[in-house]
Amino acid sequence: MQTDTSSAFPGYDAVALLSGGLDSILAVKLIQEQGLRVKCLHFVTPFFGKPHKRRHWEGLYGIDIESVDISADFVRMLVERPVYGFGKVLNPCVDCKILMMGKAREMMERYGARFIISGEVLGQRPMSQRQDTLNVIRRDADVRDLLLRPLCAKHLEPTRMELEGLVDRERLLDIRGRGRSEQLELARRYGFAEIPTPGGGCKLAEKENASRYWQVLMHSPQPCAREFKLSNIGRQFWSGGRWMAVGRNRMDNTGLLKVCGDDDLVFRVRTFPGPVAVGRQFSGSPWDEVTMADAAAFAASFSPKAVRSGSPVDVRVCRAGDLRLLAEGDEHAPVPGEAVVSVMPARTTGAGWAEPLWVEAREEIRAEARDKRG
CATH class of the missing domain: 3.40.50.620 (HUPs)
Incomplete structure (x- = not known):
């Protein structure tokens, strides 16, 4: 009524x-x-x-x-x-x-x-x-x-x-x-x-942001406001239809954890300081262990001390929803269902994570417009 x-x-x-x-x-x-x-x-x-x-x-x-x-x-x-x-x-x-x-x-x-x-x-x-x-x-x-x-x-x-x-x-x-x-x-x-x-x-009129948003429109089965908020934070990387966001500073890390979905994966280097990385798991498309390990190695590459160690490092991987169950500020406590993956930090991995480029997005947008006109 x-x-x-x-x-x-x-x-x-x-x-x-x-x-x-x-x-x-x-x-x-x-x-x-x-x-x-x-x-x-x-x-x-x-x-x-x-x-x-x-x-x-x-x-x-x-x-x-x-x-x-x-x-x-x-x-x-x-x-x-x-x-x-x-x-x-x-x-x-x-x-x-x-x-x-x-x-x-x-x-x-x-x-x-x-x-x-x-x-x-x-x-x-x-x-x-x-x-x-x-x-x-x-x-x-x-x-x-x-x-x-x-x-x-x-x-x-x-x-x-x-x-x-x-x-x-x-x-x-x-x-x-x-x-x-x-x-x-x-x-x-x-x-x-x-x-x-x-x-x-x-932000839609800015090329860098638009290239991020276009990836969401192209790959998300059900784009929602939360996903576009996620794409506004940190550095953005895609591998086909897989999406990772990596914090650049403490503010980004906090923002990523705030807007990511409960089923998204959170990656954190265990023994070295480093950023929070979030892997967006689209509904019906969970990441397998190979993808998780690849993403963990990529996330670890943004920790300078982990890279300088020259050795494999442990990366904690958990669902964002499980991480939210912890008391605020207790970031080092074990998370229910958390996995620890030992990986060598690597910016170049098999998945080929890459930042979205406006020149590529522009061509896709133009192609879609041409198809629409018939």
């Missing part, structure tokens, strides 16, 4: 898509300046979002923010492939904006809001902010009569909110193109003590 929560947050006039970039913040301030109350929605996935900065932004810019995790929906869109395709890298900008707009529309009633704000600027981005794609986003997200883009409103047709007098069109802007001078001047007028970067920083 769905509960009516529209009265839980009385008094909001609009909800806004807030990336944390300058444009999205300015769009909110322009509407606040007209005496309207705005609830900012900061959408979070493994690829973008900084929920840890919510309180900081609220205090710095005088805005009201809720972090909204849309990871499951976003990953589903990637798995099914975006309707409007990828940008220069693995960024599905148009489909991403449609997804967020649709989610904002669903959340409006919760806050009693009457319209949606976006910081988009006509002509600023080649894929998602052309006139035609702005119209596609508005149509496919079903927000035609709800969406206001304050920064470029005077280049667009008047919205219902303007025609009804809820928003004064004369106080909206006519920014267009890729320049930043007008936004920077506006930030100075508002007295921002800290001027944020232009965008929210999407």
Whole structure:
């Protein structure tokens, strides 16, 4: 049974898509300046979002923010492939904006809001902010009569909110193109003590990250948010459909153990300091002893002291779920079901572990797009 929560947050006039970039913040301030109350929605996935900065932004810019995790929906869109395709890298900008707009529309009633704000600027981005794609986003997200883009409103047709007098069109802007001078001047007028970067920083638009994500999309039988979070941490290596992540420092080691699945294998050198390595065991494809020994030798090669010993070293191998049963900080205690494998540290092994390369991922993405076009 769905509960009516529209009265839980009385008094909001609009909800806004807030990336944390300058444009999205300015769009909110322009509407606040007209005496309207705005609830900012900061959408979070493994690829973008900084929920840890919510309180900081609220205090710095005088805005009201809720972090909204849309990871499951976003990953589903990637798995099914975006309707409007990828940008220069693995960024599905148009489909991403449609997804967020649709989610904002669903959340409006919760806050009693009457319209949606976006910081988009006509002509600023080649894929998602052309006139035609702005119209596609508005149509496919079903927000035609709800969406206001304050920064470029005077280049667009008047919205219902303007025609009804809820928003004064004369106080909206006519920014267009890729320049930043007008936004920077506006930030100075508002007295921002800290001027944020232009965008929210999407990892899907970065080649190194995209090459990692593409491997997950290609090899995981059921890609999920946890796997993309795992691919964000440490050094990433693949051998066919087998996947290893190796920590580069203590923070990576902690992060890997936090996001890996219970059935994943954890490799730790027994008698020398070294990183945590995680072997992702996809459902229905457990690693055999040969693969485990190969991965143990590879993991041990990232321990400089183990390599310098010139002798076989012991590597502890256990399920991540069993390791989590131990008391926090008791990392040297025996783990139920743990195996100890004696191996010679080796960066080159029979499995041929290799970091994913963008040039290879790009060709696979292009080939898939060609096949889709027929």
